[in-house]
Amino acid sequence: MKYKQAICLGALVMSSAALAEVNISGFASVVGGQVLEGSGVEEFGLEPTFLADYPLVGAYTEEISFEPDTLFGIQLSADLLEGLSATAQIVSRGANDFEADFEWAYLSYEFNEHWTVQAGKKRLPLYYYSDFFDVGFAYPWIRPPADNYTWQIFNYTGVSVLYNYLIGDWTLTGQAYFGREDDEPNKLLSEFFFGEPTREIWKDIGGIVAQLNYEWLDIRLTHMQYTNERYIGGEQVEWDGQTERDGKFYGLSVNIDWNNVLLLTEINRLTLQGDDLDTYLVTLGYRFGSVMPFVSYSDFDDGNEIHNTTSFGVRWDFHPSAAFKIQYDDVSDEGVGAGTEDSWRVAGDSKSISLGVDLVF
Amino acid sequence: MKTLINSILLCLCSMQVFAGVAVIVHPNNGDTIDKKAIENIYLGKTKSFPGGGQAVPVNLEGGPVREAFDSTVLGKSSSQLKSYWSQKVFTGKGTPPKEVASAEEVIGLVSSNPNIIGYIDSSQVNGSVKVIAEF
Numbered sequence: 001m002k003y004k005q006a007i008c009l010g011a012l013v014m015s016s017a018a019l020a021e022v023n024i025s026g027f028a029s030v031v032g033g034q035v036l037e038g039s040g041v042e043e044f045g046l047e048p049t050f051l052a053d054y055p056l057v058g059a060y061t062e063e064i065s066f067e068p069d070t071l072f073g074i075q076l077s078a079d080l081l082e083g084l085s086a087t088a089q090i091v092s093r094g095a096n097d098f099e100a101d102f103e104w105a106y107l108s109y110e111f112n113e114h115w116t117v118q119a120g121k122k123r124l125p126l127y128y129y130s131d132f133f134d135v136g137f138a139y140p141w142i143r144p145p146a147d148n149y150t151w152q153i154f155n156y157t158g159v160s161v162l163y164n165y166l167i168g169d170w171t172l173t174g175q176a177y178f179g180r181e182d183d184e185p186n187k188l189l190s191e192f193f194f195g196e197p198t199r200e201i202w203k204d205i206g207g208i209v210a211q212l213n214y215e216w217l218d219i220r221l222t223h224m225q226y227t228n229e230r231y232i233g234g235e236q237v238e239w240d241g242q243t244e245r246d247g248k249f250y251g252l253s254v255n256i257d258w259n260n261v262l263l264l265t266e267i268n269r270l271t272l273q274g275d276d277l278d279t280y281l282v283t284l285g286y287r288f289g290s291v292m293p294f295v296s297y298s299d300f301d302d303g304n305e306i307h308n309t310t311s312f313g314v315r316w317d318f319h320p321s322a323a324f325k326i327q328y329d330d331v332s333d334e335g336v337g338a339g340t341e342d343s344w345r346v347a348g349d350s351k352s353i354s355l356g357v358d359l360v361f
Numbered sequence: 362m363k364t365l366i367n368s369i370l371l372c373l374c375s376m377q378v379f380a381g382v383a384v385i386v387h388p389n390n391g392d393t394i395d396k397k398a399i400e401n402i403y404l405g406k407t408k409s410f411p412g413g414g415q416a417v418p419v420n421l422e423g424g425p426v427r428e429a430f431d432s433t434v435l436g437k438s439s440s441q442l443k444s445y446w447s448q449k450v451f452t453g454k455g456t457p458p459k460e461v462a463s464a465e466e467v468i469g470l471v472s473s474n475p476n477i478i479g480y481i482d483s484s485q486v487n488g489s490v491k492v493i494a495e496f
Binding site: 122131137320 | 397401406407408409438439440443444447448450451452453454456
C-alpha cells in the first residue's frame with residue numbers, strides 16, 4: 001500500500017503517467033435556530049421572520065427549524081495531469097428541501113505556476129465570502145452576514161482566469177471572469193419579493209478581483225458589471241422604458257488576523273440605474289485557544305430598503321475538522337413606508353438564536 | 362479541570378517524544394531555504410524553491426511532529442490550517458500538500474525526487490536526505 005501511494009505521488013509529481021486521481025472532499029453544516037422575538041411585516045402578512053440567507057430564502061420563524069442553514073456538500077476533483085483537472089461540487093440544502101444540485105462543474109487548466117484558466121459553472125466571486133459561502137468552517141459566523149449577501153444571483157457559467165504571484169513577502173492573487181446566468185425561477189425574487197415566478201437574467205457579467213496578502217493583512221478589491229433583464233410571470237420588466245439595465249459593483253475588503261485578534265471588514269456598492277445600493281460589515285473576534293467569541297455588525301442601505309444586523313457569537317474548534325457555533329442576531333428593518341402599500345421592509349425586526357456544527361472532510 | 366490537566370500532561374509528554382522537526386530535501390538540492398520560504402511552499406503561496414526549481418511539499422498525516430511543524434513553522438493551529446485550505450479547495454484555488462503516514466515514506470519520497478520537500482522527527486534523519494532547517 002505504501003508502495004502504491006509512493007508511485008501515485010511520484011507519478012503526480014513527474015506528470016509522466018496517464019493516471020487520473022480523483023479526490024473527494026466535502027463540507028457540512030447542521031444548524032438549528034428560531035426567532036425569539038420579531039415584528040414580522042404586517043403589510044405583507046409575514047409572521048416574525050429572520051431571513052438568514054437571502055438568495056436561498058433560508059428563513060427562521062418562531063418555531064425551531066433546521067432547514068435554513070443546514071447543508072451538505074461533496075466535491076469531486078479529478079486530476080487529469082499535465083495541469084488539467086475537472087471539478088464538480090454537489091450541494092444539498094435544507095433551504096432547498098435537500099435537493100442535491102450541481103453548484104459547480106468546471107474544467108481547470110494550469111498554464112504555469114502563476115496562471116490558471118477555469119471554464120464552466122462557478123460561484124460568482126462578488127463579495128469576499130461569496131465563493132465559499134457554503135463552507136461554514138472557513139469563517140467565524142453561522143453564515144456570512146445576511147444584509148451583505150443579499151444578491152439573487154450567486155452562480156454563473158463562463159470562463160475565469162486566476163493568477164497567483166509571490167512578490168517579496170506579499171502574495172498577489174485574483175481573477176478575471178466573464179459569463180452569464182439565466183435563473184428561472186429565481187428563488188429569492190419569486191418566493192420572497194414578487195410572489196410570482198420570476199426569471200432573472202444577468203448577462204455580460206464581467207469582473208476582476210485583486211487580493212493582496214501579507215502575513216496578518218489581507219486586502220481584496222473587486223469590480224464587476226452586468227446587464228440585467230427580468231421577466232415576472234412571463235412579462236418582461238421595463239425600467240424607465242428599457243428592458244435592460246446595467247449594474248456596476250465595487251467592493252473593498254480589509255481583514256486583519258494579528259496574534260489572536262481577528263478583524264473582518266467589507267464595504268460594497270452596487271450602482272444600478274443611478275441608484276446606489278450600499279452594504280458593509282465589521283466583525284471583531286478574539287481567539288482564546290480554540291474558542292473565539294465575536295461581535296458583528298452588517299448594514300444594507302439603498303435609500304428605501306434599509307436594514308442592519310448586530311450579532312454576537314462564539315466559535316469553538318472542538319475538533320481539527322469541526323467547529324461548534326452559537327450566534328445571536330438582532331435585525332433592525334428600517335425600510336421606508338412601513339405599514340403602507342409601498343413598504344420597503346423585507347422581513348421586519350427580529351431577534352434570533354441559532355447554533356450548529358460546521359465540518360470539512 | 363481534570364481533562365485540562367490531562368491534556369497539559371499529554372502535551373508535555375508528546376513534546377518529549379520527539380527531538381525536534383527537521384525539514385528535509387534531496388541531497389542534490391543546493392537552495393538556501395529559510396523559514397519564510399518553507400512557509401510559502403507549505404501554504405501554497407509558491408510552487409517553487411527560492412532557486413526556481415519546482416517545489417512539492419509533503420505533509421505527515423498527523424501526530425506530534427505534524428503539530429509541531431504546523432504551530433512552529435507555519436504559526437497556525439490545525440483548525441486554522443484546515444480553515445485556510447478549505448477556502449482554497451472549495452473555490453478551486455489550491456490544494457493542500459499531499460499527506461503520507463510515516464517518516465519512512467517522507468524519506469523515501471524526498472531521497473528519490475529533488476522536487477520534494479518534507480519534514481520528520483530530527484532523530485529519524487539519515488544520510489539519504491539533506492536537512493535544511495531544524496525547529
